[in-house]
Amino acid sequence: MLFERTFKKVQFAGYHGYLVCSTLRFLPGLFMLLFLLGVWNWALNWQARQNSKPILAAIRGADLSKPPQGEELQQLWRLAKGSQRLKNGFLKEAISDPAPHAKLTQRRAYISQSVFGIDPYTHKRRTLLERLLKAAQEARYRDSKSWYAFWSSDMFSSAPERLSERASDIGVKIVEAMKEAMKNPSDPWQLSSLDIALGMLGDKLPAHQAEAGAQQIIEAM
Amino acid sequence: MLGDKLPADQAEAGAQQIVAVMQKMNHLDQLRSLGEALAHIQTVKIFDYPAIVELLKHVLIVGEIRRSILNYVSRDTGQKFDGLQAFVDWAKEENKNLDWESPPRNPLQ
Numbered sequence: 001m002l003f004e005r006t007f008k009k010v011q012f013a014g015y016h017g018y019l020v021c022s023t024l025r026f027l028p029g030l031f032m033l034l035f036l037l038g039v040w041n042w043a044l045n046w047q048a049r050q051n052s053k054p055i056l057a058a059i060r061g062a063d064l065s066k067p068p069q070g071e072e073l074q075q076l077w078r079l080a081k082g083s084q085r086l087k088n089g090f091l092k093e094a095i096s097d098p099a100p101h102a103k104l105t106q107r108r109a110y111i112s113q114s115v116f117g118i119d120p121y122t123h124k125r126r127t128l129l130e131r132l133l134k135a136a137q138e139a140r141y142r143d144s145k146s147w148y149a150f151w152s153s154d155m156f157s158s159a160p161e162r163l164s165e166r167a168s169d170i171g172v173k174i175v176e177a178m179k180e181a182m183k184n185p186s187d188p189w190q191l192s193s194l195d196i197a198l199g200m201l202g203d204k205l206p207a208h209q210a211e212a213g214a215q216q217i218i219e220a221m
Numbered sequence: 222m223l224g225d226k227l228p229a230d231q232a233e234a235g236a237q238q239i240v241a242v243m244q245k246m247n248h249l250d251q252l253r254s255l256g257e258a259l260a261h262i263q264t265v266k267i268f269d270y271p272a273i274v275e276l277l278k279h280v281l282i283v284g285e286i287r288r289s290i291l292n293y294v295s296r297d298t299g300q301k302f303d304g305l306q307a308f309v310d311w312a313k314e315e316n317k318n319l320d321w322e323s324p325p326r327n328p329l330q
Contacts, residue, residue: 067248067249067250067281068249068280068281069247069248073247073280073281073329074329076280077280077325077327077329080278080280080324080325080327081324081325081327082324109283109284110280110281110283112283113279113280113281113282113283114280117278117321117322117324117325118274118277118278118305118309118321
C-alpha cells in the first residue's frame with residue numbers, strides 16, 4: 001500500500017492508525033524471515049569453510065621442491081572452479097588459520113590465480129588486500145606476517161592503478177608490513193621477495209619509502 | 222626458434238596449435254616450454270581471443286608463462302602489456318566481448 005501510495009493510487013482517508021497497526025503485526029514475520037535467511041547464509045558459509053579445509057591441507061602438504069602436482073594441483077583446480085562462497089571460505093580459512101604459513105607464502109601465485117583468475121573486478125581484491133594488511137598488523141608470528149605481507153604485495157601488483165584509486169598510501173602500508181615481516185629474516189627467498197616487491201611497487205612509492213625499503217634489504221644482507 | 226622464420230600463415234597455425242595444446246596441459250615445465258615457443262613467434266594475427274582468455278585462466282599460468290602469453294598477444298595488438306590487468310583493460314576498450322568470469326576448464330577432467 002505504501003508503494004501504491006507513492007503513486008497516489010491509494011488514499012488513507014483517516015486510516016493511518018490501521019496502517020501502523022497492520023505494519024506492526026507484519027514485522028515479527030519479517031524479522032523471522034530475515035533471521036532464517038541469515039541462519040541459512042551462515043550455514044552455507046560454514047559449509048564452504050569446511051569444504052575449503054582439504055584445499056588448504058593439500059597446499060600445506062606440498063613438496064616445495066616441485067611444481068604443484070597430484071593432490072595439490074587437483075585441489076587448486078577445485079578452488080579455481082569453485083563457487084565464490086568456497087573461495088571466500090578458503091580466504092577466511094587461510095587468513096585465520098594459525099598453522100605455519102611458509103608453504104602458502106611460496107604458493108601464493110597459484111593461490112591468487114585460483115581464487116581470482118582474470119577477474120576484471122578489483123573490489124574483491126581490494127577487500128582481501130585490506131583484510132591481509134589488517135591481519136599482517138595483528139599477526140603474532142613472523143611466518144604469518146610474511147604470508148600476509150607478501151601476498152598483499154602480489155595482490156597490489158596485479159592491478160596497482162585500480163587498487164590504489166581509493167587508498168593511495170596502500171603501497172606504503174604493504175612495504176611497512178613487509179619490512180616488519182623481514183626483521184632478522186631466516187629465509188633468503190624472503191629477501192629476494194622483498195627486492196622483487198619493491199621493484200614492482202617502486203614507481204608507486206614515495207622516494208623516501210623506496211629508499212627505506214632498499215636500506216632494509218642492505219641491512220638484512 | 223623457427224617461429225620468426227616461418228611464413229605468416231604457418232606461424233599463425235602453429236601458434237593456434239600451441240595455445241590449444243597448452244589448454245590441455247597440466248605440467249608446469251611443459252607449459253613453460255610452450256609459453257617460450259609462443260613468445261618467439263614473430264609474425265602473428267590472433268583470431269581466437271576466447272582461447273587466449275581461457276588459457277590465461279589456467280591455474281598454472283602465472284609469472285613468466287603468463288608474461289610469455291602476453292608477449293605473444295602484444296605481437297598482434299602492437300601494444301605491450303605490463304600485466305594481466307593491462308590486457309583486460311585493452312580488451313574491454315576494444316569491445317572484444319570476452320568471457321572473463323566463467324571458471325576455467327580443468328584438463329585433468
